Amino acid sequence: MPKRVDHEERRRRVAEALWRIASTRGLESASLRDVAAEAGMSLGQLQHYFTGKDELLVFALGHINELATQRVRERILALHTGPGEPPPRDVLRETAKVMLPLDDESRSGILVQVAYFARAVVDERMLAHAQEGLPLLLDFFSGQIRRAVERGEVAAHRDPRTEAMLLMALTDGLANHALMGGWSAEEALRLIDVHLERLFTV
Incomplete structure (x- = not known):
């Protein structure tokens, strides 16, 4: 019986190969052939899933964001084992930590984002895709700061949207x-903590 191919797993494998190249040699010098070799497949196999580098970057960035969301969730669950929602300050700090190059995984993810945004500046299709995620993150940060205001942890005169944009x-x-x-x-990270300390001082 022929072996069943997990196509989504192959796409993730290609994205992770791109990250490894990004963390060691940078993205601009990485051709599709390089990425295919790093992923342990032929160029033809890779092109079955991604027709070009821009398409690969779009998928890789989306996968990075999914993993980052999962890491934030896991860290918050590890910190907050009690009932109810975790404190807004913890949520904001753990989210910010994932956005900093504190380990190889985060560093590779940021490198992919930098390369993606550099292309998006001159490519309207990619720019539209890049802009989709910004309101979601802004709404998430705003929501946490609004919760903190309601809990009396952030001063009532602070505007949640403005503070979210600043963070x-x-x-x-x-x-x-x-x-x-x-x-x-x-x-x-120390500077993030300084900023949060000031924001959460009533």
């Missing part, structure tokens, strides 16, 4: 500087 911008900027070696990822 997103701070985290993105710190991640990029840490990626370039301007400072360590640990120092970036």
Whole structure:
């Protein structure tokens, strides 16, 4: 009986091969042939799933975001074992941590995002796709800060949407500087903690 091929697993394998190349050699020098070899398949097999590099980047970025969401969920569950929803501050901190290059997995993910966004600036189709995720993250951060205001943990005069935008911008900027070696990822996390301490001081 012929072996059943898990096509979605193969697509994930290709995306993870792209991440490994990104973490060692950078994305721009990685051809589809390089990615195929890293994934242990032929170029023809890879092109059965992805017709070009941009399509591969779109899938890889989506897969990265799914894994990041899963990591945030697992970390929060590990921190919060009691009843009810976890504290907003913990949720925001753990989400920000996943957005920083604190380990190889996060670093590779950020490298893929940087390459993707660089292409999106000059490609309207990819730009539209990139813009889809920003409102979702903004709504998520805003919702957590709104919860914190309702719980009396953040001052009532703070506007949740504005504070969410500031936290997103701070985290993105710190991640990029840490990626370039301007400072360590640990120092970036310390600055996130400083910002959250100020935000959650009533």
